[in-house]
Amino acid sequence: MGDFVDIEMNEDGTGSIHFIHERKNCISRKAPRIKGAAFRGERLEQKIASNVDDMIIVTSAVLPMFNNKALDRLIVIAESSHINPIIVINKIDLVKDELDYWAELYTQIGYKVFVTSVVTGQGIKELAEEIKGKVNVFWGASGVGKSSLLNKLFPELDLRVGEISSSSKKGTHTTVTVLLKKVAEDTYIVDTPGIREIEPYGIKKEDLAHYLKEFSLYLNDCRFNTCTHFHEPGCAVIDAVENELISLERYESYLNMLDTIEEDINF
Numbered sequence: 030m031g032d033f034v035d036i037e038m039n040e041d042g043t044g045s046i047h048f049i050h051e052r053k054n055c056i057s058r059k060a061p062r063i064k065g066a067a068f069r070g071e072r073l074e075q076k077i078a079s080n081v082d083d084m085i086i087v088t089s090a091v092l093p094m095f096n097n098k099a100l101d102r103l104i105v106i107a108e109s110s111h112i113n114p115i116i117v118i119n120k121i122d123l124v125k126d127e128l129d130y131w132a133e134l135y136t137q138i139g140y141k142v143f144v145t146s147v148v149t150g151q152g153i154k155e156l157a158e159e160i161k162g163k164v165n166v167f168w169g170a171s172g173v174g175k176s177s178l179l180n181k182l183f184p185e186l187d188l189r190v191g192e193i194s195s196s197s198k199k200g201t202h203t204t205v206t207v208l209l210k211k212v213a214e215d216t217y218i219v220d221t222p223g224i225r226e227i228e229p230y231g232i233k234k235e236d237l238a239h240y241l242k243e244f245s246l247y248l249n250d251c252r253f254n255t256c257t258h259f260h261e262p263g264c265a266v267i268d269a270v271e272n273e274l275i276s277l278e279r280y281e282s283y284l285n286m287l288d289t290i291e292e293d294i295n296f
């Protein structure tokens with residue numbers, strides 16, 4: 030999805046791809062576990078989209094509940110794929126306190142944060158302005174409102190939107206295939222199915238901290254250059270957390286991801 034290709038046209042009007050241009054970047058993750066697969070341990074790379082400028086990471090204030098750890102995982106995938114992460118906190122009409130704490134935290138780190146509502150139209154104009162002239166992939170959990178936001182931004186898309194399950198408070202996986210559309214001159218959007226399981230692909234333990242923007246200021250000051258910022262003495266990241274220069278929530282997200290990265294990723 031999203032590859033630039035050269036097409037040769039046949040006389041009957043059909044065409045065939047004869048060249049795929051080099052990819053600028055590519056978002057991938059580990060393929061979901063398949064029940065009963067012969068090689069249970071083996072997790073392949075799944076390519077989601079390539080040649081992308083922005084990853085519009087859509088979260089919702091509630092229904093489903095805002096999940097900062099899932100957001101951080103998506104940010105790490107974007108950063109490690111050299112794609113600009115942009116954060117959207119949607120469904121703000123359903124809460125009172127506007128999730129200021131989180132919006133401020135991520136803004137301070139240096140990310141653009143858009144607080145939106147498809148119902149009241151809050152933040153929609155600003156988001157529309159931001160994505161102009163770029164290739165933008167909308168990504169996030171099921172039910173956060175990716176397709177609804179896209180319909181609000183570009184009504185002609187007329188994408189199907191789903192319900193939120195009243196028992197689980199989760200989305201019901203309404204969008205089932207990745208869809209790339211040109212919405213204006215030089216502006217493209219990609220709607221994607223909600224993700225259930227998010228595991229970054231091909232990130233090494235020693236590289237993980239580089240993808241948490243505010244950590245990178247301290248990485249050169251750790252006593253050991255192999256520091257994983259977990260328990261090592263003389264760790265500048267841990268010092269920064271203790272001095273409240275790095276938020277505890279982001280550090281906990283980091284430890285959580287570190288824990289799930291397998292030791293032996295071979296390339």
Ligand SMILES: Nc1nc2c(ncn2[C@@H]2O[C@H](COP(=O)(O)OP(=O)(O)OP(=O)(O)O)[C@@H](O)[C@H]2O)c(=O)[nH]1
Pocket residue numbers: 119120121122123145146147148169170171172173174175176177178189190191192193200201202203204205221222223224
């Ligand atoms: N109150 C409120 N509801 C919203 C908002 N945005 C979306 N919704 C509702 O949330 C539900 C899910 O929206 P979708 O757009 O289908 O969510 P999605 O992220 O595309 O979900 P998947 O396609 O399953 O990944 C729908 O019932 C929408 O009407 C919002 O800003 N406010």
Ligand SMILES: [Mg+2]
Pocket residue numbers: 175176177189190203204220221222223
């Ligand atoms: Mg959808």
Ligand SMILES: [Zn+2]
Pocket residue numbers: 251252256257258259261263264265266267
């Ligand atoms: Zn360290």
